[in-house]
Amino acid sequence: MRYVVSEVSLTHESGEVTVLDDYNLVDLTNNEGMSFRTSEGILPGEYSAVTFRFGLKRADNTDGAYPDLNTANFNVPAPLGGGYHFMQFDGKYINTTSAEAPFNYHVISAIDPTNTNDAVDTSFTLNVGGVTIGSNTNISIQMDVSEWFKNPNIWDLNEYDINLMGNYDVQLLMNQNGSSVFDLVSITQ
Amino acid sequence: MSCSNQDTDLEEEYIPVPFSLKVPELFQQKLIDPLIPNNNPLTEEGVALGKKLFFDKKLSGNNTQACATCHKPQNSFTDDTRFSDGIEGVFGVRNSMPLINLAWNFSDRFAWDGKELGLERQALEPVINPIEMHSDWSNVVAKLEQDPEYPILFSRAFGTSSIDSVPLAKAIAQFERILISGNSKFDQYLLGNATLSLQELNGFAVFMDEEKGDCFHCHGSDNNPLWTDNKFHNNGLDANFNDLGLGTVTGDPNDNGKFRSPTLRNLTFTAPYMHDGRFATLEEVINHYSEGLQFSPTIDPLMKKVSQGGVQLSVEEKMDLKAFLLTLTDLEFINNPDFRD
Numbered sequence: 001m002r003y004v005v006s007e008v009s010l011t012h013e014s015g016e017v018t019v020l021d022d023y024n025l026v027d028l029t030n031n032e033g034m035s036f037r038t039s040e041g042i043l044p045g046e047y048s049a050v051t052f053r054f055g056l057k058r059a060d061n062t063d064g065a066y067p068d069l070n071t072a073n074f075n076v077p078a079p080l081g082g083g084y085h086f087m088q089f090d091g092k093y094i095n096t097t098s099a100e101a102p103f104n105y106h107v108i109s110a111i112d113p114t115n116t117n118d119a120v121d122t123s124f125t126l127n128v129g130g131v132t133i134g135s136n137t138n139i140s141i142q143m144d145v146s147e148w149f150k151n152p153n154i155w156d157l158n159e160y161d162i163n164l165m166g167n168y169d170v171q172l173l174m175n176q177n178g179s180s181v182f183d184l185v186s187i188t189q
Numbered sequence: 190m191s192c193s194n195q196d197t198d199l200e201e202e203y204i205p206v207p208f209s210l211k212v213p214e215l216f217q218q219k220l221i222d223p224l225i226p227n228n229n230p231l232t233e234e235g236v237a238l239g240k241k242l243f244f245d246k247k248l249s250g251n252n253t254q255a256c257a258t259c260h261k262p263q264n265s266f267t268d269d270t271r272f273s274d275g276i277e278g279v280f281g282v283r284n285s286m287p288l289i290n291l292a293w294n295f296s297d298r299f300a301w302d303g304k305e306l307g308l309e310r311q312a313l314e315p316v317i318n319p320i321e322m323h324s325d326w327s328n329v330v331a332k333l334e335q336d337p338e339y340p341i342l343f344s345r346a347f348g349t350s351s352i353d354s355v356p357l358a359k360a361i362a363q364f365e366r367i368l369i370s371g372n373s374k375f376d377q378y379l380l381g382n383a384t385l386s387l388q389e390l391n392g393f394a395v396f397m398d399e400e401k402g403d404c405f406h407c408h409g410s411d412n413n414p415l416w417t418d419n420k421f422h423n424n425g426l427d428a429n430f431n432d433l434g435l436g437t438v439t440g441d442p443n444d445n446g447k448f449r450s451p452t453l454r455n456l457t458f459t460a461p462y463m464h465d466g467r468f469a470t471l472e473e474v475i476n477h478y479s480e481g482l483q484f485s486p487t488i489d490p491l492m493k494k495v496s497q498g499g500v501q502l503s504v505e506e507k508m509d510l511k512a513f514l515l516t517l518t519d520l521e522f523i524n525n526p527d528f529r530d
Contacts, residue, residue: 063412064219064411067218067219070219070220070412071219071220071293071295071415073405073407073410073413073418075405075410075412075413077397077399077405078411079398080399090490102488102489102490102492102493103490104490106399162493165399166399
């Protein structure tokens with residue numbers, strides 16, 4: 001599994017927003033990008049929100065624009081809107097014939113079938129809540145992978161397992177299910 | 190009467206000149222900077238020494254083979270046989286890998302099974318391998334020390350005329366890092382300097398279509414000019430393995446049957462294909478992915494149509510795909526005099 005998060009932001013109680021990182025590719029398969037540290041000076045104090053975006057918003061999801069994501073082979077073909085995957089989640093399941101079958105749960109910006117020249121932005125932001133920032137604060141966020149398959153849409157892999165990138169309706173279902181996958185685990189000082 | 194110390198005469202002033210790597214325009218646009226280790230920066234002297242060593246048969250036990258024997262420039266730095274034989278006439282069990290764009294392999298794992306961590310380490314192994322060059326380092330060092338040029342070349346490259354395996358491997362790694370291929374017809378097409386035929390364009394479309402070839406998930410795209418992800422996959426060659434590949438290195442059964450995705454550049458010159466060279470032609474390769482996939486427990490989920498044998502391309506789609514793949518041929522690379530002896 002690999003996925004990209006972007007626009008990690010802290011909103012100070014004064015309303016000032018600090019963006020910590022442009023984007024980060026999390027690669028669970030190779031245990032890379034699992035954390036990042038900021039060298040930016042963050043004002044200690046109370047923050048009303050820690051937010052991040054799953055994927056890249058449309059304005060940032062520019063085809064071929066990011067050398068590190070290109071090198072990581074995370075691109076989406078031009079006929080599917082170009083830009084980058086939001087997530088590649090590949091695995092296997094036992095299908096209705098009791099056989100092991102592959103799935104490729106790949107999340108991208110949905111292609112609008114009424115206008116294939118335009119992509120529908122299905123990235124989304126998440127707010128994991130407020131936090132107190134000290135001199136050395138660690139914020140731990142986890143993904144519950146099972147939520148991709150059940151909340152709010154119960155996922156039947158027998159129906160939707162492969163070739164999902166170009167399926168507009170499926171991408172919308174993925175977008176809906178993604179809203180509950182991330183949780184704040186801990187804040188340590 | 191004056192006396193001179195031979196070693197002193199050979200210890201020239203150590204002023205290495207940084208080597209200016211020729212990074213293709215598309216690589217500059219699309220990729221991050223190549224991986225050059227801090228403890229082995231590219232220098233003119235190091236690259237020159239590495240090139241000389243790469244083509245020198247003194248590195249083998251009986252002076253009959255060089256690195257270039259199995260990694261020929263005219264074959265995009267592989268050879269044209271399924272397996273390669275060493276100086277004793279014993280054949281290996283893996284196909285010689287082409288040496289292309291190695292400085293962009295950020296996993297820094299080399300060979301089909303990823304067993305070699307870093308180019309510097311990889312360069313050491315064939316020299317002593319009994320089924321390859323079958324030499325030993327004392328033998329190699331003695332021969333190089335007796336050569337009128339090598340002590341001077343080592344001194345210029347590394348500041349000492351003392352020769353051993355470490356600077357030798359560093360020099361070879363430096364030479365390998367300059368073997369850059371980025372001037373194919375498709376590269377020129379992306380730069381607006383060439384036109385593709387309808388068949389070639391159709392083939393590219395097959396390559397990039399998730400519901401057809403779906404080659405891009407492992408083998409790059411117009412935005413990844415390496416044409417490989419440099420990762421390890423079980424691509425459905427066998428139901429049962431006689432070669433565990435990455436699994437041999439990691440010991441993890443989940444890695445059994447996985448091999449590194451090779452680049453698709455210069456396929457015209459790099460046949461036969463796959464880790465064991467089982468496919469003599471591109472047609473056989475395409476047929477494998479189209480109808481020939483074999484299920485095994487570790488088969489990559491990207492081999493999505495394994496239950497049907499593969500992606501089921503039409504005859505026309507196969508021909509178009511091959512036509513596109515051939516647009517990744519870089520004649521400049523195989524004819525570059527900087528890469529030849």
